[in-house]
Amino acid sequence: MDILQNLLTTLEFIIQGLWITVWVTVVALVVGLVFGVLTALMRVYGNRFWRQVATVYSVVIRAVPVVVIIFILFFVIAEYVNLSPFLAGSLALGFASGAYQSEIFRGALQAVPAGQMTAARAIGMSKVQAIWSIVLPQALRLALPAWGNEATLVLKDSTLVFVVGVPEILRRTQQVSARTNEPFIAFGAAMLLYLGLTLLTTQFLGWVERRYRLQM
């Protein structure tokens, strides 16, 4: 089959962007996890000042398009910190995702019954110890379904890093489409790749969820 052969060649070319997409997504998710958990903790357990800081972060970042954040990290701060396109792109995605993950983890922290904290304090744990070894482990498990959803969103948002020249899947698709003049095949191949990545991600997170499910 001609079309099949064509699709395979196209796929072979685009797949070179696959690892870039995967790494951008992984870095963004990890950065987002750290920011999300920290700001969620600040909002649930912090004093007035930290609550305000975390709320402002969440509100401002969610109000700004991700592309703008990418531009700020790549161009605006270039005089002070010269980030590579990959770092600027994935950090920006991470900051953005952190704001959404903050909401997820805030809800999860609040969903852990108050008695868990009380019981932890009753055996002499400090507040920090109680949060770290009792409340947070449960909150992370509760957050998993929503977090999995966020992970697939970040995977798709990773296409945005092309604006600063990171050759991920979508950019390679545009390149091959411009060369062969067969956008249908090029974007079809990209669709297959994203579909595969999303399925893998959800399968993996589903497994993690079953493995660590809280029985209440």
Place this chain on the structure above:
Amino acid sequence: MKKQAAIYLLLIVALLALGACTPVRPAATTTGGDAPAATGKLAEIQAAGKLVVGTSADYPPYESIDADGNFVGFDMDLIRAVGAELGVEVEIQDMPFDTLIASVQEGKIDAVIAAMQATAERDEQVDFTIPYRMTKDAFIGAGDTTIVIEQAEDAAGMSIGAQTGTVQERWIQETLVAAGLTAADQVSSYERADLAALDVANGRIELLLMDAEPAVALAEQNGLKILLITETTAEGGKSIAIPDGETELKAELDRIIQKLIDDGTVQRIQEENGLP
């Protein structure tokens, strides 16, 4: 509430401050001596032994990526020739066209080669070299036409079409009609070039004047004949963009481009990449 507003304000001010701090770059100094030592960006490039060039590799035949992932096309061949003259390696970075100017402004790349025209708007933000390729126009006639056009002015007195509001239309009005060589009612103005091509094929007009690059494909599709490719009717050309104020770099690149034009290199890679 008041405190929250204060924090918002602080954040916005911080962002603005970041944005407002326009980069302070050392002005490129030109030494008047006989053997000027290279300064500024040119010195940096020579010291690094590497010229980092941004392009938008989705515009064949100027720039694209082949199946093996190599940058190919007219611009790519040309910039490599420029690099060879400079004695440095050329590193090409792919970016969306819209972010190229900002990238060269912020020093993320040294130069841009992307079939880019030096418009007045862009010229305020960056500097441009002399054009390495002039824009060219084509006169098109019907497939079986006997008209011969050896230079642009030979079109005088014939019925002719052009796209509305283009430089080609302006050239017809200013050079042919205003001088009384062609009657005003001999000129037709079209919304789209393909409609004009149809009228040429039908014999409603004798000639069509348009940008040479799309003209090749259009002529082929409609069985028309390209009578002349010329720079006379066109304006401007494609240039390399470099950071603002880098006079030494501009001088050096201008010299190299002129040399490559003069020794026929530009002509040769133009043909190799199938450009008119």
Place this chain on the structure above:
Amino acid sequence: MTTDPILRLENVHKSFGETHVLKGVSLTIQPRDVVVLVGPSGTGKSTLLRCINLLSPPTQGKIWLEEQEITAPGVNQDKVRQRIGMVFQDFNLFTHLTALGNVMVGLTRVRKMNKKEAYDLAMLELDRVGLVDRADHYPAQLSGGQKQRVAIARALGMDPHVMLFDEPTSALDPELTGEVLEVMQQLGQEGMTMMVVSHEMGFARRVASRIVFMEGGYIVEEGPPDQMFDAPRNERTREFLNKISSFEDNGQGE
């Protein structure tokens, strides 16, 4: 018998906003005492326990644990709580940890034991409450009675000087209360000092060294079980104990 008291409360008050729950409670508890706190709902029995281990510190008054005034400013409350075990009505087992993990987490995190020491001690405590064979079960896989016994083992692991029980059997089905009360009785016999908020009058009669009757934020009357059940001096004590004894099998909570 004049040993030093293990716990001493002096004029303890507790308010939540406008609500004045404890209105001046004074109480002295000797080592090996088993004190059962009784009284109608909302009289501040649970609040009193939470004041003692500083989960919600008193708004006024003083508390001494052994020689230390724990209500004094600058006291490390976490250290105080390590010496006071607490068992809750609704167990509050850590849902993400096994029975063993529930006992171990305090040993490794708070008492800073290494894994091996913590494991050995945790298994010992689980053995004390008869649940060694349930060590790797998660709370959701345990019955109510088993959960409460794990909670007791968790508290015991911290090597407390006093144990507080806040209605430990109220959330249990009647047929499951026995196993928990048995463990508590055992503890009392081993000499553990305990304060128990409970409506289990049978337990109170068998195990308590003293009964304390509270109403409306005050201690109304206290004394040994025989005297309290058979010859209370106060009319309100008599009424309440009569009523609660007749409902005993209903297992009603607050």
